[in-house]
Every structure is written in C-alpha cells, then in structure tokens.
Amino acid sequence: MTYNLFTTDRLQPLRVSDALASCLCVEPNSVDVADVDADQDIRNWDALALCAYSDVLGDVSLTLDIFVQDAVSQQPPESEFASRFAVAAQTVVLYPAEEHLPSAYWLVTPTGLVTRARLLASDDERPEYSIDAVEAAVPQLPGIRVMQLPEIVREQHVPTPTTSEFVHATELLRKAQEIPANPALADESESHLYHSRAYLAEWERMVRRMESDWHPTGKYPVELYCEALLARDRIEQLPEELSRPVADLLRQSVGQLDEAFKKCTAPDDTRAAEAEVPGSPADLGGRGWWWHRKPLTLPWDKN
Template sequence: MAYNLLTVDPVGAVVVARALAGCLGVAVRDVDVADADGDPELRNWEAPVLCQYEAVRGDLSRAWDIYAGESVAGQPPEGEVAAALAKEAGTTVLFPAVEAPPSAYWAVTPEGLVTRVRLEPSDDEPPVFTVTAVEAPVPQLPGAVVTRFAEIVREQRPDNP
C-alpha cells in the first residue's frame, strides 16, 4: 500500500520511522527512511516499509512517499497513518482526498483535528505549496482562509433524476 503525506514541519527520519512502525505494526528496524536525493546504496531495500522524503517549499516542509509491502499485516487507511505521524511528530500532516479537485486535501493536527484543506502548487519549478483555505482553523496554517469548499460539496451532490 502506498501513502503520500506532506508535513508542515521538517520531521526527522527517526520520528517518522517510530510513527510508521507503531501505526503499521512493524519494528522500527523494519522501516527504511531516506532522503530521496540520498545515496540509494545506503537504503535497506529489503525493509517491509520503505519511506523517502524530499524538501518542499511554501507552507509545507516535506513530502513523504511511503510504501508498506504485502508482508505488512496492518495496512490502515492514509488518514490513520497521517494521524499517527501528526501525533508522534507534533506537526500538521496533509494527505490527499479522494475527490476530483487536485487541490483537495485533508489535514490532521497533532491534537487530532481532521479538516479539509485546499493546497495550491505554484507554476514555479520546483513548486511552492500554499495552503489557501481550510474548513476549520489550523494553528500551523495561519495564512489559510477558513471557508466551506463549494467545489467538493458540488461533487458529492447526487444526480437529479
């Protein structure tokens, strides 16, 4: 199972490994966490959980790509993994929503608040990520406007006969 998370703060590899191990039911030694630009020869490619991260710019600090292999018995939904990381790391974690708008994300705070957020990448290379709106106030995202997301409500409305 693959997980794609974004963190507001730059979380350390040890903290991420501990959070993933607890959430996925594996030992910390079975979680390989590495910088995407690091030396691939130093990776433990046999680890049941592989995680790589890269720095991002803007309101977020890191993007995390996580893969839990088939041997990992516990494969919770992305929101549970995000919540475990948020609590362990003490930072807000974003994960993609299933709705069609590419800007639709969920955020989970260290305290457990889960709310929708709108994440907008710039056209720069590499992009600058800005959280432009939230449905509930998130202390780590003070620049985001608190609002309802009309585009998501429209998508969830059933078709009229």
C-alpha cells in the same frame, strides 16, 4: 500499500522512522527512510516499510512517499494512517482527497482535528506550496483563511431524480421522432436540449441540498447558490428554443423543483444572496422571483 503525505514541519529522518514504526506496529529497524536525492544503493530495500522524503517550499515542509510490504499486518486506510502519523510525529499532516482535484486535500492535526484543505502549488521548476484555505480553523496555522471550499461541494454527488425523469422522457421523444430527425431534439454537445438538461440538473442539485438542510455539513457556499439561481434564469429562457413537447417537459420538471424551492425559502427583502456576492447588480427588480426568496436558514452564515 502506499501512502502519500505532506507535513508542515521539516521532520528529521529518525523522527519519521519512529513515527512510521509506531503507525504500522513494526520495529524501528524494519523501516527505511531516505532522502529521494540520497544514494539509493545503500537503502534497505527489504525493509517492511520504505519512505522516500523530499524537502519542499511553502506552507508544507516535507513530502513523504511511503510503501508498506504485504507482510505488514497493520495497513490502515490512508485517512487513519495520516491521523496516526500526525499523533506519532506531532505534526500537521495533509493527504490527497478522493475528489479528482489536484488542490483537494484532507488535513489532520496531532490533536485529532480533521478538515478539508486547498493546497496549491506554484508553476516554478521547484514548486512552492501554499495552504490557501481550510474548512475549520487550525490552531497550528493561524494565518490560513477559513471557508467552505466550493470545488469540493461541486464534486459531491447529489441524486437528481427529476432531471433523470426529464432525460428519460426526452429520450423517448427522440426515439419516436419522425424521419428526417427533428433538429430541436438533437442531444449533441452545446445543443439546446443539452443545455436544458445541464441547467435543470444544476438547479435540482441545489434544491435537493436545500431540502436535506444542506447535508452533509449544514453549509453551502453562496457562490454556488447564486450559480443555481443563474441556471434557473437560463431555464426560463430555453423553452422558446426547444420543440413544444420538450419545452412542456422542461416546464413540468422545473415546476416540481420550484415548488420544493418555495417550501424551503421565504420572501427576501434583504437580498441576502446578492449582499454576499461582490460585484452583483444592485437592482434585482428585473430578475425572476427566485432571486427574491432566501433559504429559511442561510447556510453560508454558519461557522
């Protein structure tokens, strides 16, 4: 088992060793901790747990690469291990999140707080790390801004059954098309059909989150909400570029989602979304009706 951690404190090797022994329920003398730049020939490669550490620059001070032998019975998942280590070493710990984003991390504190964090690395030969934002206030890091991380929300899976039905129906049309093939049914990258599916899915993901009262956190970034409204704008422009059967299918699909959207929103005289987005046009008069409604509870107002 391997674990990869950052700590905000520059821990001494003995402190790391004792914390690892506590986390893994092994004797301290069965843990080997060494600087990655030290002489590797003198290490105890038969130790039950091996840890190579490096000093780093910025908001984090140490990176730990930990390998645990199969003989160790206590090998918790990385989330639990990080929490144990934060308590044992009395430091803030960051570990990689499951999303395929280099900046996506989880952060845990010695008092048990767990939150998402955005960790950025500079392009210098020796990178400098910055904790750019967290989703909950961390007492040990008072200067870090608190916000929901849009890139994390984008990565979260949301079922889109209406879009799936649209894709299935258009595929049946494609299979039934006459020879020569109708170019309006081409499903190549950047084709009109491709864009119709992408915009419909983006609109549906936001509507489904709204229907679920913004599951799982009750929050939703306003920039993603506005991106969905812009996707709805583009859907409105697509039918004239599509063949009649596909345009009809698209109107039917988006109509279902529009009805769901209306049920979860109210008329908006305050232009709530616009007010939250710097640089938005002051006049929404020419935009679609969906810009003139707002969620019954604004999810970006929640702390």
